[in-house]
Each structure stands twice: as structure tokens, then as C-alpha cells.
Amino acid sequence: MGLTLSALLARHGIASLVIEADEGYCTGSRAICISRRSQEIMGWAGADGPLVNTGLPWTGGRSYWRDTEVLHFQMPSELNQRFAPMVNIQQYYIEQFAHEALQRAPELAQVQWSSRVVGVRDKPDEEGVEVDIQTPTGRQTIRAGWVVACDGGRSTVREQLGLQLEGTQYEGRYVIVDVVQKTRRPIERLAWFDPPSNPGSTILMHRQPNDVWRIDYQIRDDEDPAEAVKPENVLPRVRSHLAMIGENEPWEPLWISIYNAKCLTLPRYRYGRVFFAGDAAHLVPIFGVRGLNSGLDDAGNLAWKLARVIEGSAPDELLDSYSTERVHATRENIAYGAKSTEFMAPPNFAFKLMREATLRLAVSDAKVRSLINPRQSSPIAYVGSPLNVLQQGQWANGLAEPGLPAPEALLQGPHGNFHLTQRFGKDFICLVFSDGALPTAVKELATHGIAVLDIPPQADSLGQARQRYGLPDAQAAGLVLVRPDGYVMGRWRGLEPRALLDAFNKKGFTE
């Protein structure tokens, strides 16, 4: 996600250098499910095109207990949507597309490969950070205004600052196997509990591009992890499962590794001029796919804040809100991830028993089935964020309250249809729900650094924007201020922008 952050900073006109220990993109099987929100963020970085073209979109999944289907879930999706709720794609593609995007701004974004950060010293008196790097040709020290540690779960920067992750590590282990096999099966998340192919185990399957199946299965508590990943132990289980589900095309293994779930976070993500993001800041279980997705959200949250503080249009405290908001998001992600993990890899006999009971009941009782739902990643509301402005006036619903991700809507412009989220990612934007006549004072918001998007009834012929932003009545007027990362900051009834501007300035934002 460091590459994505660098591409996002470039979009904001901020120069950065990525120091990467490896000589290229990651190898093996890591993140594979990329959420709609992550696709939007990749879009801000200029990398959504290849992501959508390469990835496999999906909207739902099925769970089986033994050989009976006990859940068929669908994630929210609609006709003409901008992005699918989820796409499956190997993580190295995400890194490649982010890298290609940042290469389009070589004057702002650079990557130094095969270079390992070995020392970090925050120098508050000198308003900078010194970073020691081990390169193939020797050691060098560079100075940066700010450092964002995106150096993964074993973060050197974390270690250098003497910081430790806090939380829980689960015992249950999953073997991860990628195999190449052609299939005609629809793209869905597939889960089996106690399947006849591997009694007692839990198996997850996802299709990936290039005819790759990602198969995850839980090993028994008494199995030695080192033995469990040996091909002679893995391949018979895969063979048996593919045969059970009727996938009979020839196949071969591509990658085998082992994983166990962790719910760990730093207590803060800002330490002076050093920030933590992605796995360096937090480790969340893969169930619910919040790992890379939450890292990309960190990048989306931090990029605009760093840019504004560096260019002098926001106070330094704005950067503290990165920590407040993203630590809150991690705690929510951990709560969801822990629930999913306790179902997917029950940590003790009591959880195992409850799962068994739930699965048995789900065969005949539809009400129980929601308990099996994998709770897939979705953007977290920044409840209680210091950036939220108390909303003013009456609104028909709470879908666009301050602190929530700004809802999507399909709109009509002079050049054709467009999605509202296409306008997010760079500037503050004021959504104006008017009857078509835009007051001069609202137009002048642009001179204060706030872009204006007029949404008269004719631009919202489907009524999606008015409905989702709480103004279903076409006569009702209102202003909604959306942050550069697509979160609602505040909303005001009527078309008088004075209170909006006051709130904007009170938070320390200037043009």
C-alpha cells in the first residue's frame, strides 16, 4: 500500500520516495479480495482501469454444511454501478497497477527498490526525520519531512521507535493453496464446513484471474504446521475437494503457505513526524478481507491530510485525526474480524459447539443464516471524529450523516451519466441540492478551496442522490460538505453557505 500512498500523494502534488526492501512486487498468495471502497481509492490513484479489467467481480457467495447449502448471501449492488462490491485479484497486480500509476508522475513519485530501512530518527527540532537505508551499493542516510511506515507486519520502523502491537493472536491455522485449474463456475465466495471431502475441516474457495483457485483450509489443532504445508499432505486434500465439487479439469499447485489470524494494533498511528499505515499499524484476520483493504483506507485517509498540512492549508492537528479515525476503524475491523474468525476457526470447544448448532439450525431456519454471513469489509464510519460538524436542520434519513462514507449516486451531467464518487479523492466538495438556481454565495465557495457540485433535480433523474442524502423532496434544499476522502463532514439545510464556511474555517482549513 506504500506504492498506492505515493501515487495518491502525487495526485495531491506532493513529492515522495518509496523505499522498498524487495527488488519487485510481492510474490505468492496474499490479499485477493478488493472491496468497492478500495477500488474507489485505487481510482483516485489512477489505477482503477487495469484493476477492473483484470479482476474478477463478484457480488455474493454460498456456504455449505457437509453437502447442504446453508447460506446464499448477496452484497449490496445495483445496475449501472461504478464498481462491483468485490473483485478478486492477486495482490501483486495491485502493487503493479499502483506502481504504474505513480510512474506517470516521475517528478513527484519515485521508488528505490532493493533498499532496506535500517534506522529512523525523528528530529523534532529540525522538523524532519532521518532514515538510514541499506542499499546494494552501501549505506545511505536521507532526510524527509515526514515518514509513513508501510513496511508490513514485521515493521522495522515500529521496532526502531520501540513500539509494540497490542491485541490477540488466534491459534487456529489455515493452509493457503493456490492451484491452476480451468473452471466455468460463477465467481462467488465459497465456504464448506465439515465437507465430506475433508471431514472436520473448513474450506474456503475463491476464483482468481489466470485460472487460479485460491483454496484455504483449516488444519487440525494437533497437526504440525511444518508438516501441514508439505505437498504430500496438501495435495490429497485439494484433490479430494475438487473431486467432491465436480471440478475435473487437470490442475497443478502454484503456491502453498500457512496463516493464522491476528487482531493486533498500535495504540496510535502518529508519532511526531512518523506515521504508521497498513500491516505496520495493524494486523486483522483475513476472514472478512480487511487486511489490504483497510491499508488502502489508511492511505486514502492520510494522503489528503499530509498534502494539506505540507502545503499550509490546514493545521498540523489535522494529522492527529488520521490516528483517531484509523485507530477507531481498526478497532471496528478487529471486532468484525474476530467474530468471523471465531466462526471460521473456532478458538475452543464452546465456539465449535455453537458453530455446529448454528450450521445444523441453518439447514431449516432461514433466520439463523445471517450468523454464517462472512461480514465482508466495508468502509467504517468515523463516529466521533474531530472533523465532523454537527448537522443542522431536519433530514429524511441518516445515510449521509457527518462521519459516514458519502453515498454513491448515478447522476446526469452535460457530457452524460457519471457516478458521484468519481468526483471524490482530491478536493473538498460541496454537494448542492437546489431547484436549479445556484446562489452566488454558493458559487463563491470555490474561492475558499471548496469545489461545488450542483445537483438540481434534472441531474438526479433517478432520485438516488436526493434519497441517499436525506432530501427526497425535490423542493427541499441543502448543502453537504464532503471531505477529499469521500466522507461526509457536515450538512446544512437551505442554500446559505455561511455556517458551512464558518465550520470549515473553524477546523483550520483555508484555501
Ligand SMILES: Cc1cc2nc3c(=O)[nH]c(=O)nc-3n(C[C@H](O)[C@H](O)[C@H](O)COP(=O)(O)OP(=O)(O)OC[C@H]3O[C@@H](n4cnc5c(N)ncnc54)[C@H](O)[C@@H]3O)c2cc1C
Ligand atoms: C495469506 C494472506 C491472505 C490475505 N488475504 C487478504 C484479502 O483477501 N484481502 C485483504 O484486504 N487483505 C488480505 N491479506 C492481508 C494483506 O496481504 C495485507 O494486509 C497487506 O499486504 C498489507 O499491505 P502493507 O503494504 O501494509 O504490507 P506488505 O504488503 O507486507 O508490504 C510491506 C512492504 O514493505 C517492505 N519492507 C518490509 N520491511 C522493510 C524495510 N525495513 N525497509 C524497506 N521495505 C521494507 C516489504 O518488502 C513489503 O513490500 C492477506 C494476507 C495474507 C498473508
